[in-house]
Amino acid sequence: MIPSSNVLFGNLQKISAQQIGLSPILTAGANSSGGVMGKMIDAQSIVVASVATGGREDSPDAGTVLRAVFWHSLALALLVGVLVMAQAYLFPWMIPPMVYPK
Numbered sequence: 001m002i003p004s005s006n007v008l009f010g011n012l013q014k015i016s017a018q019q020i021g022l023s024p025i026l027t028a029g030a031n032s033s034g035g036v037m038g039k040m041i042d043a044q045s046i047v048v049a050s051v052a053t054g055g056r057e058d059s060p061d062a063g064t065v066l067r068a069v070f071w072h073s074l075a076l077a078l079l080v081g082v083l084v085m086a087q088a089y090l091f092p093w094m095i096p097p098m099v100y101p102k
Helices: 002-019 024-041 043-052 062-090
Strands: none
Touching: 002 024, 024 043, 024 062, 043 062
């Protein structure tokens, strides 16, 4: 899912980043990270995990799993957002410059 999303929206991310003065590399990396984090609370992934654990009586249902990972994913999203903002504005030297082929 994530690679196909990157292929579909990669050029849009690059152009948008250039228009607002951000690094296209940072923007694409942040989008990929967000997509991966979104998998933690993706309903399909949670249902598959619930079914794969065997459906035993001591296995949690999908709602329990979602409640367990929701706050972790929210905290991780905040952490990644702060990191991306820091890399964009406080530490721009961390991101390599774009090299365009001739």
